[in-house]
Amino acid sequence: MQTQFQENKHVLVFKTNLHHRDMKKIEPVLNAETKIIRWNVDLTDIDNVLRIESNVPHTDHVIQILNSEGFICEELID
Amino acid sequence: MRTRDVNKEILIREKAIEMIVNQGFDGLSMHKLAKSASVSVATIYIYFKDREDLIQQLYTEEFEKMTVATLVNFDPESHFDEGLKVQWMNRLKYCLDNPLSMTFMEQMKHSPLIDRSVIDRRFIDAMTRFVHTAIARNELIQLPIEIYWSIAFAPLYQLVKFHISGTSMPGRPPFILDEAQIDQTLSLVLKALKP
Numbered sequence: 498m499q500t501q502f503q504e505n506k507h508v509l510v511f512k513t514n515l516h517h518r519d520m521k522k523i524e525p526v527l528n529a530e531t532k533i534i535r536w537n538v539d540l541t542d543i544d545n546v547l548r549i550e551s552n553v554p555h556t557d558h559v560i561q562i563l564n565s566e567g568f569i570c571e572e573l574i575d
Numbered sequence: 576m577r578t579r580d581v582n583k584e585i586l587i588r589e590k591a592i593e594m595i596v597n598q599g600f601d602g603l604s605m606h607k608l609a610k611s612a613s614v615s616v617a618t619i620y621i622y623f624k625d626r627e628d629l630i631q632q633l634y635t636e637e638f639e640k641m642t643v644a645t646l647v648n649f650d651p652e653s654h655f656d657e658g659l660k661v662q663w664m665n666r667l668k669y670c671l672d673n674p675l676s677m678t679f680m681e682q683m684k685h686s687p688l689i690d691r692s693v694i695d696r697r698f699i700d701a702m703t704r705f706v707h708t709a710i711a712r713n714e715l716i717q718l719p720i721e722i723y724w725s726i727a728f729a730p731l732y733q734l735v736k737f738h739i740s741g742t743s744m745p746g747r748p749p750f751i752l753d754e755a756q757i758d759q760t761l762s763l764v765l766k767a768l769k770p
Contacts, residue, residue, distance in 0.1 A: 508621050510617040538625075541626045544616060574617060
């Protein structure tokens with residue numbers, strides 16, 4: 498799902514299988530993405546939601562990144 | 576593209592408080608919340624970073640509401656007896672108007688999930704000034720804050736709990752709080768806190 502409530506800011510929400518132990522692995526990968534303003538994973542809820550605030554709605558790109566690191570990543574649709 | 580929908584956000588907040596009050600912190604999942612607010616899980620994450628952020632935002636907002644309600648017509652420089660009466664009536668009104676918020680705040684009071692360093696200082700500052708002024712004017716004895724609070728406010732909150740839940744001691748009829756009982760209790764509290 499992508500939503501814009503500020504100019505040029507998109508919130509992208511994904512269901513993943515990320516856990517605590519995976520954070521070290523994906524941190525440098527997501528931090529290296531210059532279009533991502535900030536991101537976090539809600540490890541306290543069952544969907545392990547990856548939430549990304551980004552300059553662009555590059556949903557497919559994010560899914561690709563996570564998949565290539567070996568993780569499941571599906572966009573949560575509104 | 577969609578824009579931020581304030582009504583949706585308010586509904587999510589209301590349902591979240593309801594869920595925490597009825598089922599505890601562990602009872603709050605984004606899935607259940609989405610269902611009860613008739614929104615998608617994705618929508619909730621638009622407004623809240625994660626579950627912790629949601630709980631923190633709920634607390635901050637409810638604390639703000641409580642602050643505004645308790646400071647109505649309250650003068651921290653007033654005589655202790657008068658000031659405490661205003662505090663009791665304001666807090667009573669807040670609890671009766673917002674029974675869910677009151678229970679929620681009780682649950683949060685001792686929770687490690689909350690960062691209290693970011694909350695509105697107005698309430699704490701006003702109450703601190705009130706107490707220190709009263710002690711300086713010899714209207715109130717000096718006590719450790721926990722003891723002071725337990726005598727000054729816990730009796731009120733206990734009566735409110737009896738009243739809201741409609742229960743009393745086993746075998747007793749439902750308790751209904753009225754102004755005469757408030758005055759009676761308050762005068763006992765003031766007696767206990769007099770130098």
